Amino acid sequence: MNAAFRTTAEDPLSAARTGLLETPxxxxxxxxxxxxxxxxxxxxxxxxxxEGLGAQILLVNSYHLFLRPGVExxxxxxxxxxxxxxxxxxxxxxxxxxxxxxxxxxxVQEDGVQFASHLDGTKYFLRPEDVVDLQVRLxxxxxxxxxxxxxxxxxxxxxxxxxxxxxxxxxxxxxxxAEYDTGQQLWGICQGGVHRDLRTRSIEDLLAEDFAGYAxxxxxxxxxxxxxxxxxxxxxxxxxxxxxxxxMGMGYVEDIVEAVARGVDLFDCVLPTxxxxxxxxxxxxxxxxxxxxxxxxxERPLDEDCSCYTCxxxxxxxxxxxxxxxxxxxxxxxxxxxxxxxxDIFRKIRHSIQSNSFNLLKKSLISNASQKEExx
Amino acid sequence: MNAAFRTTAEDPLSAARTGLLETPxxxxxxxxxxxxxxxxxxxxxxxxxxEGLGAQILLVNSYHLFLRPGVExxxxxxxxxxxxxxxxxxxxxxxxxxxxxxxxxxxVQEDGVQFASHLDGTKYFLRPEDVVDLQVRLxxxxxxxxxxxxxxxxxxxxxxxxxxxxxxxxxxxxxxxAEYDTGQQLWGICQGGVHRDLRTRSIEDLLAEDFAGYAxxxxxxxxxxxxxxxxxxxxxxxxxxxxxxxxMGMGYVEDIVEAVARGVDLFDCVLPTxxxxxxxxxxxxxxxxxxxxxxxxxERPLDEDCSCYTCxxxxxxxxxxxxxxxxxxxxxxxxxxxxxxxxDIFRKIRHSIQSNSFNLLKKSLISNASQKEExx
Numbered sequence: 001m002n003a004a005f006r007t008t009a010e011d012p013l014s015a016a017r018t019g020l021l022e023t024p025x026x027x028x029x030x031x032x033x034x035x036x037x038x039x040x041x042x043x044x045x046x047x048x049x050x051e052g053l054g055a056q057i058l059l060v061n062s063y064h065l066f067l068r069p070g071v072e073x074x075x076x077x078x079x080x081x082x083x084x085x086x087x088x089x090x091x092x093x094x095x096x097x098x099x100x101x102x103x104x105x106x107x108v109q110e111d112g113v114q115f116a117s118h119l120d121g122t123k124y125f126l127r128p129e130d131v132v133d134l135q136v137r138l139x140x141x142x143x144x145x146x147x148x149x150x151x152x153x154x155x156x157x158x159x160x161x162x163x164x165x166x167x168x169x170x171x172x173x174x175x176x177x178a179e180y181d182t183g184q185q186l187w188g189i190c191q192g193g194v195h196r197d198l199r200t201r202s203i204e205d206l207l208a209e210d211f212a213g214y215a216x217x218x219x220x221x222x223x224x225x226x227x228x229x230x231x232x233x234x235x236x237x238x239x240x241x242x243x244x245x246x247x248m249g250m251g252y253v254e255d256i257v258e259a260v261a262r263g264v265d266l267f268d269c270v271l272p273t274x275x276x277x278x279x280x281x282x283x284x285x286x287x288x289x290x291x292x293x294x295x296x297x298x299e300r301p302l303d304e305d306c307s308c309y310t311c312x313x314x315x316x317x318x319x320x321x322x323x324x325x326x327x328x329x330x331x332x333x334x335x336x337x338x339x340x341x342x343x344d345i346f347r348k349i350r351h352s353i354q355s356n357s358f359n360l361l362k363k364s365l366i367s368n369a370s371q372k373e374e375x376x
Numbered sequence: 377m378n379a380a381f382r383t384t385a386e387d388p389l390s391a392a393r394t395g396l397l398e399t400p401x402x403x404x405x406x407x408x409x410x411x412x413x414x415x416x417x418x419x420x421x422x423x424x425x426x427e428g429l430g431a432q433i434l435l436v437n438s439y440h441l442f443l444r445p446g447v448e449x450x451x452x453x454x455x456x457x458x459x460x461x462x463x464x465x466x467x468x469x470x471x472x473x474x475x476x477x478x479x480x481x482x483x484v485q486e487d488g489v490q491f492a493s494h495l496d497g498t499k500y501f502l503r504p505e506d507v508v509d510l511q512v513r514l515x516x517x518x519x520x521x522x523x524x525x526x527x528x529x530x531x532x533x534x535x536x537x538x539x540x541x542x543x544x545x546x547x548x549x550x551x552x553x554a555e556y557d558t559g560q561q562l563w564g565i566c567q568g569g570v571h572r573d574l575r576t577r578s579i580e581d582l583l584a585e586d587f588a589g590y591a592x593x594x595x596x597x598x599x600x601x602x603x604x605x606x607x608x609x610x611x612x613x614x615x616x617x618x619x620x621x622x623x624m625g626m627g628y629v630e631d632i633v634e635a636v637a638r639g640v641d642l643f644d645c646v647l648p649t650x651x652x653x654x655x656x657x658x659x660x661x662x663x664x665x666x667x668x669x670x671x672x673x674x675e676r677p678l679d680e681d682c683s684c685y686t687c688x689x690x691x692x693x694x695x696x697x698x699x700x701x702x703x704x705x706x707x708x709x710x711x712x713x714x715x716x717x718x719x720d721i722f723r724k725i726r727h728s729i730q731s732n733s734f735n736l737l738k739k740s741l742i743s744n745a746s747q748k749e750e751x752x
Contacts, residue, residue, distance in 0.1 A: 040698070
């Protein structure tokens with residue numbers, strides 16, 4: 001399909017690799033973390049701040065844009081990059097996840113999915129072709145196929161039907177996308193939960209379509225971690241090494257490093273940004289619930305080892321005060337820190353793979369992440 | 377008392393002047409606009425952004441800090457500058473305005489004011505001496521005396537009593553402040569509404585106490601503009617030219633320039649920041665209600681003549697989208713613009729006074745401000 005991805009280093013002890021992912025709006029160093037800009041902004045931050053933190057690619061939710069302001073308005077402004085004034089790569093999801101999780105009324109049919117807007121109840125019907133069309137019109141760099149997944153726990157039968165539908169829709173999306181010549185990339189999403197045979201079938205079905213990249217869907221829904229990792233091992237054995245792999249929506253650091261060790265290149269999650277707004281802050285020594293009264297006179301930075309603006313300039317006492325007062329700036333400063341924390345981990349992951357020390361970093365990150373609350 | 381203020385240029389056609397106001401945390405060029413950082417942050421912005429916009433001094437509300445986190449916590453952190461990590465000058469108000477306007481239960485007595493917290497109903501009693509003590513402990517650069525003012529409209533009798541109490545409290549505040557030797561400045565607040573005799577008496581009473589600066593309180597409450605300006609003319613004739621003058625809480629550009637023409641040096645107002653959060657944006661061609669549907673595909677910057685980050689990078693369509701979605705970043709970008717708009721006007725005012733063109737600028741600003749909605 002295209003040679004937009006190439007591996008630049010491989011870890012000798014695992015399937016971890018670094019790579020360069022080329023897109024019409026620039027190159028992304030992988031493994032990469034995509035901050036979530038649901039509606040076209042990373043909540044609380046300016047694009048300058050997001051870029052300054054080192055983000056190389058943004059995820060924007062098709063579902064939200066589709067409802068408001070609508071694809072027509074975005075297209076009229078010259079596409080999503082121009083509309084939001086973000087010059088770097090953008091990946092849009094298919095909208096499927098939001099449809100299944102946010103819409104109050106979902107009806108999955110062979111031809112596509114009917115759903116009601118969670119905002120005003122307006123009914124929509126989207127076929128896999130529509131989902132390609134709308135992302136092409138948005139002009140984003142990486143487009144995702146419309147997939148289907150059942151809620152966890154699921155029966156084998158439900159899962160089988162979900163895989164069948166996902167494959168059928170992926171073929172139709174692939175065929176529609178072939179009608180365009182835009183330089184964009186369409187990626188397939190495999191399903192099958194943690195069921196070996198079904199996940200295998202889903203991946204093989206997608207491979208036949210030769211997508212530019214492959215995403216794992218339907219994981220991180222509550223299945224045991226061992227089964228999750230086995231599924232990634234399975235995928236690692238099946239997916240071609242010259243295509244990027246994306247684990248959708250999973251954001252715990254301990255899961256991210258296990259996934260990187262299994263050859264995953266791309267991640268997104270609302271965890272750092274949403275937790276920031278809720279006052280849960282990540283540090284190298286565990287999590288800090290910044291509202292805690294014990295920080296009222298704490299002169300230390302949030303994380304003494306962190307080089308972000310928030311940690312360089314402000315005390316825990318001030319961050320607690322702003323959060324407790326409900327100040328907007330609390331969301332801003334907390335988001336700067338949490339996003340820096342994540343993007344910095346990805347810088348370290350890439351560096352460790354290139355310097356043959358990924359295994360060491362992985363152990364250290366998993367050990368840190370196991371401290372649910374900061375050790376004092 | 378001290379020679380912390382000196383005039384650097386005088387407009388030949390009005391009482392407008394530029395000056396330098398020295399404080400322990402740096403020099404402020406006047407006429408100056410103080411962004412309001414009610415709780416220790418300008419809502420939505422980082423200090424870096426506020427400084428980058430050119431703010432030279434911040435106003436923080438004693439009342440809010442007094443209630444939460446409390447003066448003890450702030451003092452324990454080394455004072456307000458250290459607590460909020462703001463290195464430049466800070467002016468704190470006395471808390472009086474918030475007490476009279478926010479507290480559900482206010483009882484003014486000869487000795488001081490009893491009030492209930494608007495947060496949890498806790499009752500407090502503050503004497504003029506307490507208000508000095510707490511601002512000294514906050515360590516701010518400019519402290520304000522506790523004053524009293526009645527709601528508008530007022531009877532002569534109410535106003536007379538308010539002036540008497542304000543003078544009595546100012547004397548006690550002045551006496552208490554004389555016990556300290558901190559390098560801070562205590563400013564007096566004159567009252568008397570738009571009543572010539574009472575305003576005159578109030579000013580003369582304060583002058584006897586020799587404050588480092590003088591503020592006009594109890595204006596902008598609904599009185600006719602002509603009477604407001606007459607009151608500033610009156611004050612201009614009475615106040616010594618070697619002391620800075622501060623018009624509290626008034627933020628309409630057309631009023632600001634009239635006040636500057638009458639010798640006022642310092643201003644604060646929530647107007648630019650609060651309006652930003654409410655989606656009312658200032659431009660050189662009038663106000664823009666950014667939520668308006670007509671901006672949905674508007675590729676223009678908010679203000680083509682503006683050099684702020686928001687106007688350099690984003691379209692009206694994007695600003696409308698973010699505001700309509702309730703995105704936090706809408707508050708951030710809008711606040712950057714509106715605050716830039718205000719601070720830029722003050723830069724222009726200072727420059728015009730120094731280059732003998734204030735009168736021209738004043739006319740132009742008043743003409744612009746009279747356009748309530750942007751001319752299209």
